[in-house]
Amino acid sequence: MDILLFLLLAPLIAAVLLLALPDHPIRDWVVRVAAVVIGGASCYLLATAFDKGSQVVAFPTEPVGQVMTVLAVVIALYIIAMGAKYRKPVPIVLALVQAGLLLWFELVYAPGMHAEHNLFVDEFSIVMALIIGIIGSAICVYAIPYMRTYHGQHPEIPDHRRAFFFVLFVFLSAMFGIVFSNNLAWLFFFWEVTTLCSFVLIGYSGTTEAIDNSFLALVLNLVGGIGFVGALLWLGMTQGTIELDRLVGAGAAVALVPATLISFAGLTKSAQLPFSSWLLGAMVAPTPVSALLHSSTMVKAGVYAIVKFAPVLSGTPSGFFVGLVGGVTFLAASAIAVTQSNAKRVLAYSTVANLGLVVACAGIGTYEAVWAAILLIIFHAIAKSLLFMGVGSVEHQVHSRDIEDMAGLVTRMPRVGVMMLIGMAGMYLAPLGMLISKWATLRAFIDAPGGVVFLLLIAFGSAITVFFWAKWMGILIARPNRGEPIEDRVPREELAVLGLVAFLVIAASLLFPWISKFLLEPHVLSIYGHTAELGQDNIIIMLLMLGAVLVLPLSLLYFRSGRHRLAPYMGGRPTTADMHFSGSLGIQREMGLHNYYLEDWFGEPRTFRAGVVVTVVLIVLMFAGLFVAGGLA
Amino acid sequence: MINVLFAVAFLVLAPILGGLIAGIDRKLTARMQGRVGPPVLQPFYDVGKLLEKEHVIVSVSQNFFVLAYLVFIAFSGALFFAGGDLLLVVFALTLAHVLLVLGAYSATSPYSFIGAERELVQLMAYEPMVILAAAGFYLATGSFSVMEIAAFPRPLIAVLPGIFIGLFYVLTMKLRKSPFDIATSHHAHQEIVKGVTTEFSGSTLGMVEVAHWYETVFLLGLFWLFFAWSPVIAVIALAILYLAEIFIDNATARVRWGFALRSIWAVTLVLSAANLVWLQYFGGL
Amino acid sequence: MAYMKRSPWIIHYDGSSCNGCDIEVLACLTPLYDVERFGIINTGNPKHADILVVTGSVNEQSRQVIRNIYDQMPEPKVVVAFGICACSGGVFRECYNVDGGIDQVIPVDVYVPGCPVRPEQIIDGVVRALGVLEEKRARMKSGEPAEAGV
Numbered sequence A: 001m002d003i004l005l006f007l008l009l010a011p012l013i014a015a016v017l018l019l020a021l022p023d024h025p026i027r028d029w030v031v032r033v034a035a036v037v038i039g040g041a042s043c044y045l046l047a048t049a050f051d052k053g054s055q056v057v058a059f060p061t062e063p064v065g066q067v068m069t070v071l072a073v074v075i076a077l078y079i080i081a082m083g084a085k086y087r088k089p090v091p092i093v094l095a096l097v098q099a100g101l102l103l104w105f106e107l108v109y110a111p112g113m114h115a116e117h118n119l120f121v122d123e124f125s126i127v128m129a130l131i132i133g134i135i136g137s138a139i140c141v142y143a144i145p146y147m148r149t150y151h152g153q154h155p156e157i158p159d160h161r162r163a164f165f166f167v168l169f170v171f172l173s174a175m176f177g178i179v180f181s182n183n184l185a186w187l188f189f190f191w192e193v194t195t196l197c198s199f200v201l202i203g204y205s206g207t208t209e210a211i212d213n214s215f216l217a218l219v220l221n222l223v224g225g226i227g228f229v230g231a232l233l234w235l236g237m238t239q240g241t242i243e244l245d246r247l248v249g250a251g252a253a254v255a256l257v258p259a260t261l262i263s264f265a266g267l268t269k270s271a272q273l274p275f276s277s278w279l280l281g282a283m284v285a286p287t288p289v290s291a292l293l294h295s296s297t298m299v300k301a302g303v304y305a306i307v308k309f310a311p312v313l314s315g316t317p318s319g320f321f322v323g324l325v326g327g328v329t330f331l332a333a334s335a336i337a338v339t340q341s342n343a344k345r346v347l348a349y350s351t352v353a354n355l356g357l358v359v360a361c362a363g364i365g366t367y368e369a370v371w372a373a374i375l376l377i378i379f380h381a382i383a384k385s386l387l388f389m390g391v392g393s394v395e396h397q398v399h400s401r402d403i404e405d406m407a408g409l410v411t412r413m414p415r416v417g418v419m420m421l422i423g424m425a426g427m428y429l430a431p432l433g434m435l436i437s438k439w440a441t442l443r444a445f446i447d448a449p450g451g452v453v454f455l456l457l458i459a460f461g462s463a464i465t466v467f468f469w470a471k472w473m474g475i476l477i478a479r480p481n482r483g484e485p486i487e488d489r490v491p492r493e494e495l496a497v498l499g500l501v502a503f504l505v506i507a508a509s510l511l512f513p514w515i516s517k518f519l520l521e522p523h524v525l526s527i528y529g530h531t532a533e534l535g536q537d538n539i540i541i542m543l544l545m546l547g548a549v550l551v552l553p554l555s556l557l558y559f560r561s562g563r564h565r566l567a568p569y570m571g572g573r574p575t576t577a578d579m580h581f582s583g584s585l586g587i588q589r590e591m592g593l594h595n596y597y598l599e600d601w602f603g604e605p606r607t608f609r610a611g612v613v614v615t616v617v618l619i620v621l622m623f624a625g626l627f628v629a630g631g632l633a
Numbered sequence B: 001m002i003n004v005l006f007a008v009a010f011l012v013l014a015p016i017l018g019g020l021i022a023g024i025d026r027k028l029t030a031r032m033q034g035r036v037g038p039p040v041l042q043p044f045y046d047v048g049k050l051l052e053k054e055h056v057i058v059s060v061s062q063n064f065f066v067l068a069y070l071v072f073i074a075f076s077g078a079l080f081f082a083g084g085d086l087l088l089v090v091f092a093l094t095l096a097h098v099l100l101v102l103g104a105y106s107a108t109s110p111y112s113f114i115g116a117e118r119e120l121v122q123l124m125a126y127e128p129m130v131i132l133a134a135a136g137f138y139l140a141t142g143s144f145s146v147m148e149i150a151a152f153p154r155p156l157i158a159v160l161p162g163i164f165i166g167l168f169y170v171l172t173m174k175l176r177k178s179p180f181d182i183a184t185s186h187h188a189h190q191e192i193v194k195g196v197t198t199e200f201s202g203s204t205l206g207m208v209e210v211a212h213w214y215e216t217v218f219l220l221g222l223f224w225l226f227f228a229w230s231p232v233i234a235v236i237a238l239a240i241l242y243l244a245e246i247f248i249d250n251a252t253a254r255v256r257w258g259f260a261l262r263s264i265w266a267v268t269l270v271l272s273a274a275n276l277v278w279l280q281y282f283g284g285l
Numbered sequence C: 001m002a003y004m005k006r007s008p009w010i011i012h013y014d015g016s017s018c019n020g021c022d023i024e025v026l027a028c029l030t031p032l033y034d035v036e037r038f039g040i041i042n043t044g045n046p047k048h049a050d051i052l053v054v055t056g057s058v059n060e061q062s063r064q065v066i067r068n069i070y071d072q073m074p075e076p077k078v079v080v081a082f083g084i085c086a087c088s089g090g091v092f093r094e095c096y097n098v099d100g101g102i103d104q105v106i107p108v109d110v111y112v113p114g115c116p117v118r119p120e121q122i123i124d125g126v127v128r129a130l131g132v133l134e135e136k137r138a139r140m141k142s143g144e145p146a147e148a149g150v
């Protein structure tokens, strides 16, 4: 399986090249070429491996393992140095603890634990590789024009683009590492690399706020990392296997403790409550970073790990509570999203919420739930990256990321506006991606033990989801003050990437029966022995709906022709075309439209506090569940 | 399996039935108020007239959204009567209402904007109950397929009393009747001008009206499922149900949206949770 | 098919009436007169309305509003002036702030004088308006402008 190695190394080589090259257009070309190569390679992986089931790869372990240990120590030292530089004691302590534990594991136990197969690939990894390879590299290409504009608009921020792209590609490499590692120690190493990369990327602008938030992300992810090392140590102490496939195959009796510990790490990485604050803080980073970290990679690593262990978690008290953390996060984060008017924060909370749904599925861990979880991961990655990039492009032209300032976007930036509408529809409307997944999720929940709780969480949560997406869409198509069109100013390359991803949103929805048939169903079948599938009828109905959604806009051509156009009703007040009217005493006023934010209902601090309390209790119960299930007793 | 014949029958007959129900509704409402009331066919006259009016627009996209609203309302009803998947029906319905809301947003008038926001509040209020009702049917019958639920030989009302009451509570809102007609409502009720439909006129408004007929029939079909084991009882029950709605409409005043949301969520949470837990742990029938 | 006559929806605007005529208009909706018998509905929204009912005379304040409401109504549409004030300005005709009847601003199709108009007269006025409405619809259908004289 040379292709795995290629996918691991290609981004790394590109990264090194980018670091070495001087500031020159050629660097942009390296990014573009690397993106195409990586995307192509992941498609090649799909083409060659999709029908082969799960394959493990023997790979010389010792030297690589040692290199990784050394690098892990270097990472720890770097974190300590940064902590010292910015006077942050907590990360120093955490890094020391983690490095200490890791060294303990590496020196005492690792030599005795021989991993035969260090790499593997199965249908789930292929899906993840496609997401990383296509969406991830598309975001890197988008970053080229974005960062140019970014530095044009923020001259006060030092231009470290060279390091920026270097870290982006290292990040991609590490993500491939996560989804291809069968050796848990390797997985952990790549895990830590993503933590470090996110730390660097979030702090990119160097402002106090950015630095603080990057440390917040670092601290929370280090806490999760300690959970991960804990799992490794536990495996070492109990002479367990360090190979992922064997561990998962061993069942709950053996694997529940490491599974729970790694799930804990996954909860931090996927920014579930109570750890969600790092993801919100990360919104200070340039938008491509947000797109990369919060749609297709970083956070997906967290849920990937939990979903990987879903068969172990299934039916255990710990798994139930892991799932509940996700469910509660879904509800709370959706509610908070209603109250936000900052576009990136809405996206962030919606990300947290959707990941919660994935975690809930994984915690339940039945075959239907895993099937639904992977669907959620796919569709969320595509639609959310489109939205992040859309917001980024809009922000650069409108100079605001406030949703209210996007009023009338479809007239000012028709293409970007429509693509954002597609992305939002993809997040919550039938028959597009996420709703298919939500449908699957509901079916999975209902059959699960204790499913009623999950049902309630998802029923209320998705109703709230509809509210905040629809009102945002509404703002985009309402046009109180038709500003001049500004789409020409958006760099062509940004538009191209947006168009590609928007196309993917629709294509994935169209192709989803096949995605399910060739990737998800075999995967679930190989783990559980039976699989969820869609009835023929339902597929036809979905495709019918999709067809209608795609065809109906043609009616616009008909409605456009020769109709008498009237002004909006303003209570009888004569109103100008740009919605100015003469108010009392003849003063000219401008009409303004503002969404409902329901602060009194879902106010951020209150909902967040409640969510934290509940989830902390649930996490305690999750660990307590280990004793009940006999994992530790 | 789904039955295409039923779907076609729904598409053709539902507007007729829905329009008649609307006409009877207006007549009975008038009688309750001591008036003579319009002819039973009045709703058809109204829509006929709307189609005769000039085609005017406020924004180009508004007509598209309303057309799509009508298409998807009809689609979800057809899917329901064809015996399709209940969850898909619910989702298609949500899509339809979001399209209506978007149509209202695109018109840019402050009145339709407020109507849109309120319609969204409504959507948020009743959505959980509808999803949980679908879940209740599944737990009781073991299937999401409307066809199989309808063919279930025992009275579902006996195992789903909580779901039934909850859904009935929400029905008032779905039918746009007092006290929950917060987004827009029927004739002769004064509004923040006319809510979501403020900027729709002529044939566009006609489409909204026809969509409402479709939805009325679909909703009655949903309630039919509770009594499907005996068609006679079902017809009687639906008649009583609708009469009760008319009475409530005439006997109550509109509440504020906050109260509507809060009370519907409370009812949903308590009744459906109790009902579902009971079903899941103590078995239905 | 002429549904127009069977479903006239009205919007009522008070130009500067003393409220006498307004009360009478509202009285038509009560059980005693019940104009909904004829399919008449008081919509309060020009985009939905077929008949613009104006009571009271025109003054500087109401001038633009009447025009605006009229413009917002889709064709075919009919204007009915209820009460002598709306017809000509009535007893307020000579006031410093009154411009006169609403035909100063928009074309009026039916004049129903009275101070105030009685509900019977109102119903009669609306029925007359229906005839005009039907005429305009027929004209519109044959491709001519609905408003002949404007």
Ligand code: SF4
Pocket: C016, C017, C018, C019, C020, C021, C022, C055, C056, C082, C083, C084, C085, C086, C090, C114, C115, C116, C117
């Ligand atoms: S016509 Fe008479 S009742 Fe009517 S508004 Fe004028 S003064 Fe008042």
